[in-house]
Amino acid sequence: MAARRGPPRSTVLLLAVLIGLSFVFLFSLERHMRRPAAALRKATEEELAAQSRRQREVALPRQTEPAAGTTIACPLYSGPGFGKAGAKYTELHAINLHSPYQGLPEPPTATLQQFSLRRLRLLAGSAQWASMQVNLNYLLSIDPDTLLWAWRRNAGEHPKGRPAGGWEAPHMELRGHFLGHYLSACAMTWASTNHSVLDGRMRYVVSAMAEVAARLGGGYLSAFPESLLDRFERIEPVWAPYYTLHKVLQGLLDQYTIAGSSLALQLAIGLAAYVGGRLERVLSTSGLTHHWATLNMEYGGMNDVLWQLAAITGRPEHRRWASLFDKPCFLSPQATHEDRLSKMHANTHVPIAIGALHRHEVTGEPVFRLLAENFLDLLNTTRTFATGGSSHHENWGSPNKLGHLLGPPPFGTVHQESCVTHNTLRLAIDLFRSTRQPQYADFIERLQLNGVLGTQRGTQPGQMLYFYPLGTGVSKKEAGINLGTSGWSHPTQYFSCCMGTGIEAHAKLQEATFFFAPPVTAAAAAASGGPGSPADLWLVSLVPTELVWPEQRVRATLTANGALDVPSGTPCNATLTLTPLQLASPPERHGASDAAGLPSSLRLKLRIPRWARAAAAAAALRDGGGDGGLRGSVSGAVAAGSTDLNVDFWSFELTPPVRTGEEVSVRLSLPAALHVEPLKDPRCQYKEMTALLYGPLVLAGLTTSGQSELHGRRERLDDAIVPVPADARSQLISLRAAESGEFLSVLGQSAVELRRLTEPGFSNRRRGGSDAANAATFRAVPRANGEVALEAFALPGRFVAPSAAGALRLEVPRRGSSPHGW
Template sequence: MWASTHNESLKEKMSAVVSALSACQKETGSGYLSAFPTEQFDRLEALIPVWAPYYTIHKILAGLLDQYTYADNAEALRMTTWMVEYFYNRVQNVIKKYSIERHWQTLNEEAGGMNDVLYKLFSITQDPKHLMLAHLFDKPCFLGLLALQADDISGFHSNTHIPIVIGSQMRYEVTGDQLHKTISMFFMDIVNSSHTYATGGTSVGEFWSDPKRLASNLDSNTEESCTTYNMLKVSRHLFRWTKEIAYADYYERSLTNGVLGIQRGTEPGVMIYLLPLAPGSSKERSYHHWGTPFDSFWCCYGTGIESFSKLGDSIYFEEEGKYPGVYIIQYISSRLDWKSGQIVVNQKVDPVVSWDPYLRVTLTFSSKGSGLTTSLNLRIPTWTSSNGAKATLNGQDLPLPSPGNFLSVTKTWSSDDKLTIQLPLTLRTEAIQDDRPEYASIQAILYGPYVLAGHSIGDWDITKSATSLSDWITPIPASYNSQLITFTQEYGNTKFTHLNDSSGSEFSSLNDFIGKSVMLEPFDSPGMLVIQHETDDELVVTDSFIAQGSSVFHLVAGLDGGDRTVSLESETYKGCFVYTAFNLQSSESTKLGCISESTEAGFNNAASFVIEKGLSEYHPISFVAKGANRNFLLAPLLSLRDESYSVYFDFQS
């Protein structure tokens, strides 16, 4: 975060933390630094159950090394090398006392990215001890399988082993060992083709299951957040080495669907551990639920906080050459101060909406030098279409490559230049990674890079039309937000969606409601209506084609005599009104009740509501999908908080 912002307050705080940790390390006198005692490692080396001590050591080492690398804190580097000296001696003692096999056995406990941070340290110090210790954390029973190119990762704990692959990637960068480049490419291939959900995430119950059997894994324990954080690192390295669009596409998909939605809106310190993908799931009802700002700090808090602190680290990639180049792989409004290119690149991305299916990006420039010729390379993602795609430079059309390639423009840029690109956002379905014929119908719906989740408490059946997706998935225009209202009461809160007539006119006061006949459509059930069967029956939600007259209510002045309330009288049963049980201190749900001599005291209050602006609004990327039994309100998974949803649907012919 500091490297991106150079915020002085952050600099002061992180320097203070390094100083405090340094004082603790000096107090021990051995180089050891951790919040728990060395006895934890005694237990680990004796193969007595203990919870992941090296995982924490890696986090401390990585943080200290970043303080040196990004903030030039020499004390942090001294602390790092002293810590590593302690663990080098410790591992050597285990090997001498027991065997090398005993050390390998300790790596069956989660050790984070120890090899990764040690290879990075070696690249700075060139100390052969640091290289040797890094090799000793290259877990052979896992990397060996990948070296043999065996898709046999089933049963391995995902977040124990993805960091080992990241360390293997760093081994390739530091030593040039081609085997470790091949290992990471093969690993990415098998995870992405056999173990990945539509969100880009992986794992169930923190482990990998059998390849191409994901339909059996759709529950509340899918996609540990830490695994997505680490897979982003894997794909980032691979893109840097190869410039292959597939890795950039993966990065975008995983960041969009697997990272941006793990924090509860803008609430700091409220995150989830796992991203549930079962039909009728809810982030609030996931295995650990939403965390709390001060009492939760599981592993996915550490990686989650880091993910949100480095959202800009993979937008631009620089390349040296005859003409310095920049690859723009993420379309995110941002500003790049490109020093070697002697220009500032300003990227502005228009908000994405469902009713205008295009991603529009504008690049403008500020020159900082005497006119250097440079290249800009813009990703044309695989999710777009050539039909409707367009790029212009200063109003002149540019030839666009097909999706899955880069648009390259080389010139001497000036402040007068303006580069625009327009990419169609296509709706599409994507089958779950499961090769059993009986699960071929389970598919996700995507809009460009966005996974669309349907509001649902478990229903996931869709009758697939032979026509195009646009025939049965339709966008919700922004004007529909003006038609949303909420009925509230003092002791409770029942939310309905009020659908105005097609003119979309807005009611400006309570008098605009009185005397109107209305039908009520629940926000999360488009095409469904609230209906009444008989008096004293609960109100139910059913298909609008079935509802007919039993769905019409007459809005009258509130029975409680309030100047801000209304009541809903049945047009089928005159003198009968919608009421809730809150004011009657009953466990009954919303019903239709008729006024009589025996009407319970408090009924008038229970049948009176304040009309307010809708508590919910349609997300700008919202659609209605026609289901087999009901319609679904679709919105990006990243936008949902406590709602129940289905990410996958069962498409029946």
């Protein structure tokens, strides 16, 4: 999502006068139009119900489908700021996407399913749990009336409180989008925490939105006037009104599917009908080709959210309208593996791929899953960094040409827009559900650890990253371009797209821990002609989580100390414990179970990460055999299990008897090691650039001022770097003078002095990542005589010693006198 420049100062002054006069008129008008809140809510619900009945009775107009092999003109760039006047086009031989869709859906049945967030709880103490708590505090700090201010004014109401700032300010064309994110994030966090304050606020906001919808009429529900949509349909410059409506619709659907709000679903159906009416008018007056041309502008995931709505309602009109947002200029090339991603705006298109996959899940059309798979595979093989993120300054560049983007500012600061990362993670999760392919599970872990957790600033609520800087000598901190797209966001004066997806991402960090496949009963198997099978519980991400699964009478608890929590060289350990779930009234179940507890027909599928198998293989090769430290042990009623070191998922099947008070546990020991991953850039000056990883974690280099690169043969680089042992880590200290507050610090190769840890100046965005803390860190090495030697952390092997003049300096001890080796 690109930030737009504001109007000239003279225009702003004129608008301010006009807005002031408008406020006087609206306030006077509002006094005569106001109705009691209770009566208004009742009228809203009645109007929405009547409107829903009318919509079902209206016959859908028919539109001739494009013939197979239609040739269309596609611009080299599409996204925010697209202008048809100066656009450059190429011809595309498009496949037939059957738009508008008029077929009979046959949804696939073999996909995995995600558990409701109501069933999943993060365990206290993990990095993910701490991140969710910070995000919860931010959600609680937001005044809902601030986010509703522009909505109420657009409906002719007198707003409460003060308007929001940043992208939600009253003059911003994107206003209203953050309220949709807020509804989604609140629903997700409430599901995980059962927080009563969030519950009340969600009800308040949905009720207020219903009042806005009743005043606007016709199903329209927005914080901006309809004229912005008119400009979109004329392909005139406008800041993404359909992007905002997508966020609103998604927030309403999350309020229904997660929080159970039937009013939110009614509002979503009404808004979808309004959108559908506009689509039908464009088709009847301007034709399908013109409608496709409007999709060169940014419109969020309108196809995605409408396919979700179609899955809920089953209505043919919702499928029809969803298909009209399946963009042929983007989706058609994926069918033939044609790379047209260069110069494309990344966050405009990832949501479209998500929508294509959801179309497959609604209609059963296999080509749409193929399109999503081909897109993500193309992205991962040509444009992703080691962190899993992609894009630079919001766009994708040429394939396999990333090296020149990783230098100092300005190129080194604007990598992997957070929105793109969050949406790519959604696509990877959905593709894993649909395909069960392990490469998507590995990618989910890589993105969660390296692309999501680091986008929220420690314990500071409401401070998120727009861009994730990956360049040389850069920092996350400093902001310096319009609307704060660099650096940490301001909690109340920002409200960007990445802040919106950020509050959602940190509300559902446990979503990909467990998946399940329901059992195939004997009756269902006989009807389909296939074999029966037990229910499957898949463990995919090592995020400490508790699962409650009433249908199988199981409580599953995963405890794990992953790569985030253990010293280098120490295996990551995970234990999955299953205990019987005692229910007051057991839900309807399928499949056999024992008389006292766990079902007998439950199969466990435990992911063994590829980084762990690679580390084990390397250790086994080094040691001349063995398991390399990759081990699994089980206790309890497990009939059979597979622990093959060469497979991605280990499988265990439960058998009776398991009685109340007993448990089944599986313990995994996963070795991790340093390893390298080459940059996707074969050009001579960049072909040796690599990322250094420990297990799934991408490491950051905290180097001395004169060193910004690691040198050496790539295949030997991981052997040349030795992890700091756990006992040495406990010896790392910093020394600070009590009076001045200055730290003992290393300067150059030999000087040591007291100085303040000042951050460098930022003359251009995030210029100058600091290594001051690195220089002020020492290792306190005990000596036999009771003294302590101070070894420079930045210069191993050099110790602090007094010079002949009495000053401190760094020296390399004489041979044989070194107090301790690493």
